[in-house]
Amino acid sequence: SSSVGGNVIGVGVDQELITSVPSYNPTFVSRNFTDTEITYCRAQPSPASSFAARWAGKEAVFKSLGVQSSGAAAPLKDIEILNNTDGVPCVHLHGEAKQKAEERGVAKVLISLSHSESQMSVTGLSLSR
Amino acid sequence: SSSVGGNVIGVGVDQELITSVPSYNPTFVSRNFTDTEITYCRAQPSPASSFAARWAGKEAVFKSLGVQSSGAAAPLKDIEILNNTDGVPCVHLHGEAKQKAEERGVAKVLISLSHSESQMSVTGLSLSR
Amino acid sequence: SSSVGGNVIGVGVDQELITSVPSYNPTFVSRNFTDTEITYCRAQPSPASSFAARWAGKEAVFKSLGVQSSGAAAPLKDIEILNNTDGVPCVHLHGEAKQKAEERGVAKVLISLSHSESQMSVTGLSLSR
Numbered sequence: 001s002s003s004v005g006g007n008v009i010g011v012g013v014d015q016e017l018i019t020s021v022p023s024y025n026p027t028f029v030s031r032n033f034t035d036t037e038i039t040y041c042r043a044q045p046s047p048a049s050s051f052a053a054r055w056a057g058k059e060a061v062f063k064s065l066g067v068q069s070s071g072a073a074a075p076l077k078d079i080e081i082l083n084n085t086d087g088v089p090c091v092h093l094h095g096e097a098k099q100k101a102e103e104r105g106v107a108k109v110l111i112s113l114s115h116s117e118s119q120m121s122v123t124g125l126s127l128s129r
Numbered sequence: 130s131s132s133v134g135g136n137v138i139g140v141g142v143d144q145e146l147i148t149s150v151p152s153y154n155p156t157f158v159s160r161n162f163t164d165t166e167i168t169y170c171r172a173q174p175s176p177a178s179s180f181a182a183r184w185a186g187k188e189a190v191f192k193s194l195g196v197q198s199s200g201a202a203a204p205l206k207d208i209e210i211l212n213n214t215d216g217v218p219c220v221h222l223h224g225e226a227k228q229k230a231e232e233r234g235v236a237k238v239l240i241s242l243s244h245s246e247s248q249m250s251v252t253g254l255s256l257s258r
Numbered sequence: 259s260s261s262v263g264g265n266v267i268g269v270g271v272d273q274e275l276i277t278s279v280p281s282y283n284p285t286f287v288s289r290n291f292t293d294t295e296i297t298y299c300r301a302q303p304s305p306a307s308s309f310a311a312r313w314a315g316k317e318a319v320f321k322s323l324g325v326q327s328s329g330a331a332a333p334l335k336d337i338e339i340l341n342n343t344d345g346v347p348c349v350h351l352h353g354e355a356k357q358k359a360e361e362r363g364v365a366k367v368l369i370s371l372s373h374s375e376s377q378m379s380v381t382g383l384s385l386s387r
Contacts, residue, residue, distance in 0.1 A: 005136035005234075005257045007263035013370040013381045063370050066346050088195050105263075112142040112192050116248065119374065123142045123252055123381055128263045134265035134363075134386045217324050241271040241321050245377065252271045252381055 006127030009106055012063025015121045016056040023051035032058070032076045040082065053113045053120045057081045060124035061091055061109050067100045081111065089113055091124070101126070135256030138235055141192025144250045145185040152180035161187070161205045169211065182242045182249045186210045189253035190220055190238050196229045210240065218242055220253070230255070264385030267364055270321025273379045274314040281309035290316070290334045298340065311371045311378045315339045318382035319349055319367050325358045339369065347371055349382070359384070 022028045029038060033054065041050035058076040078097035084090050091109040093101050101109070106126045114121045151157045158167060162183065170179035187205040207226035213219050220238040222230050230238070235255040243250045280286045287296060291312065299308035316334040336355035342348050349367040351359050359367070364384040372379045 005138040008137055008266055008368065008383055008385060009263040011368045011370045011381055011383050013372045013379055015372050015374050015377070015379050017374060060370075060372075063346075063372075067344065086196065088192075110137065110140045112140045112189075112252075114142045114144050114189075114192075116144050116146060119144075121142055121144050121250065121379065123140055123370075125137055125140050125254075125383075127137060134267040137266055215325065217321075239266065239269045241269045241318075241381075243271045243273050243318075243321075245273050245275060248273070250271055250273050250379065252269055254266055254269050254383075256266060 006107055006129050008125055009128050010064040010066040010126040012060040012124040014056045014059040015119055016052050017119050018049055018052040021052040021055045023048050034077060034080045036082060037080060049115060053115060054081045056120040056122040057111050057113055060122040061111060064109060064124040064126040065101055065106060135236055135258050137254055138257050139193040139195040139255040141189040141253040143185045143188035144248055145181055146248055147178055147181040150181040150184045152177050163206060163209045165211060166209060178244060182244060183210045185249040185251040186240050186242055189251040190240060193238060193253040193255040194229055194235060264365055264387050266383055267386050268322040268324040268384040270318040270382040272314045272317040273377055274310055275377055276307055276310040279310040279313045281306050292335060292338045294340060295338060307373060311373060312339045314378040314380040315369050315371055318380040319369060322367060322382040322384040323358055323364060
């Protein structure tokens with residue numbers, strides 16, 4: 001099946017040490033991850049790595065949207081990263097993140113996650129139609 | 130001369146420690162690299178770094194194509210990375226990788242390689258026309 | 259406000275250890291950074307990190323333009339990276355870099371910067387109209 005692409009509006013990169021993402025903290029987790037993300041990450045061989053990958057992914061997507069960060073109040077739970085049936089991570093925007101994306105003409109966000117033993121590295125791309 | 134670009138269909142990132150790519154293993158090398166790649170890498174000041182950069186590049190391109198990994202059976206030899214006359218790394222797809230790319234409407238794959246002392250970091254982009 | 263995007267012509271990635279960028283060297287700094295960049299970096303909490311981020315950014319942009327490196331003579335001062343009012347880093351090309359970009363049909367260059375404690379990581383994208 002062929003895929004839908006688009007013009008690039010923004011790019012975002014982020015890298016995070018796995019140990020720097022406090023996925024052992026239930027408040028941090030419930031504040032920043034959706035129920036589906038939490039269920040997925042907890043079922044993986046290394047939940048800490050999976051949470052860190054998604055955390056880096058959310059930051060990269062946020063940067064690719066080109067909006068000013070509101071710091072600790074940034075709605076990172078509104079940026080949901082779920083694997084499709086081919087195992088490819090896909091971005092789903094909700095709430096305020098979705099609204100910001102629409103205001104900027106973003107129709108789709110692509111992402112790729114990579115990890116070494118200690119570090120996650122992610123690139124996100126915001127596309128218009 | 131002007132260049133041909135395209136809409137982005139997929140992005141792929143990969144990072145690899147140079148020490149984690151077994152380029153000292155002839156079976157690994159002949160299984161995953163083309164003769165032209167092998168000749169090129171062996172002629173570089175640090176063959177291990179050159180093999181590792183290409184290995185990370187193949188993984189990044191594979192991810193950018195958005196196809197399900199077939200694990201150890203993935204046809205990474207079909208993803209060939211050669212420098213053009215300007216020294217810019219270019220992606221050439223063959224066999225199964227080429228077929229998958231065509232099925233998804235990918236007309237061109239861009240790539241950039243970077244390395245620190247110990248690590249290779251790569252981003253690939255799959256473009257449609 | 260909606261944004262202007264474009265077709266991707268080139269991608270460039272770069273990673274630099276903060277300690278490997280000699281921002282303590284006035285000759286290096288004045289040779290490679292514009293006055294506006296220097297004023298900005300010196301006003302940041304960690305000037306060394308800010309210089310390193312821009313240095314990596316210049317290298318990534320240079321790679322994304324797909325031109326042959328002229329090594330130490332590369333006009334990296336011609337690649338200026340300044341934050342816009344939203345805090346998003348934006349690329350401004352001057353002189354030889356601007357000319358090379360125009361020859362290749364590059365209308366805009368997007369960039370994203372990321373840093374860990376010790377390392378900067380950047381991706382740049384050259385876009386046509």
